Amino acid sequence: MSIIWRKLWRDLWRSKLRTSLIVISTAMGVFALGFVYGAGDVLNTRLTQSHRASVPAHVTLYTSRFGDEVVEIVAEQAGIADV
Numbered sequence: 001m002s003i004i005w006r007k008l009w010r011d012l013w014r015s016k017l018r019t020s021l022i023v024i025s026t027a028m029g030v031f032a033l034g035f036v037y038g039a040g041d042v043l044n045t046r047l048t049q050s051h052r053a054s055v056p057a058h059v060t061l062y063t064s065r066f067g068d069e070v071v072e073i074v075a076e077q078a079g080i081a082d083v
Contacts, residue, residue, distance in 0.1 A: 012019050075083040 071083050074080060
């Protein structure tokens with residue numbers, strides 16, 4: 001065994017708290033990274049499904065002016081919130 005490996009094992013053995021903190025923080029970082037990428041994938045899939053399932057409203061806007069009688073007729077129609 002080379003000198004580098006012996007020094008490495010000796011440092012790990014002598015500072016057990018530091019070694020365990022490094023192992024725990026590395027594991028938490030890997031878990032967090034996996035969680036973020038996994039949640040992003042699920043969110044992207046669900047948003048795409050939701051967008052495809054929804055039917056956007058179709059609206060045609062005219063720039064010409066309407067008279068008051070047309071506005072009153074449209075306002076009386078069912079399903080119209082405001083004119």
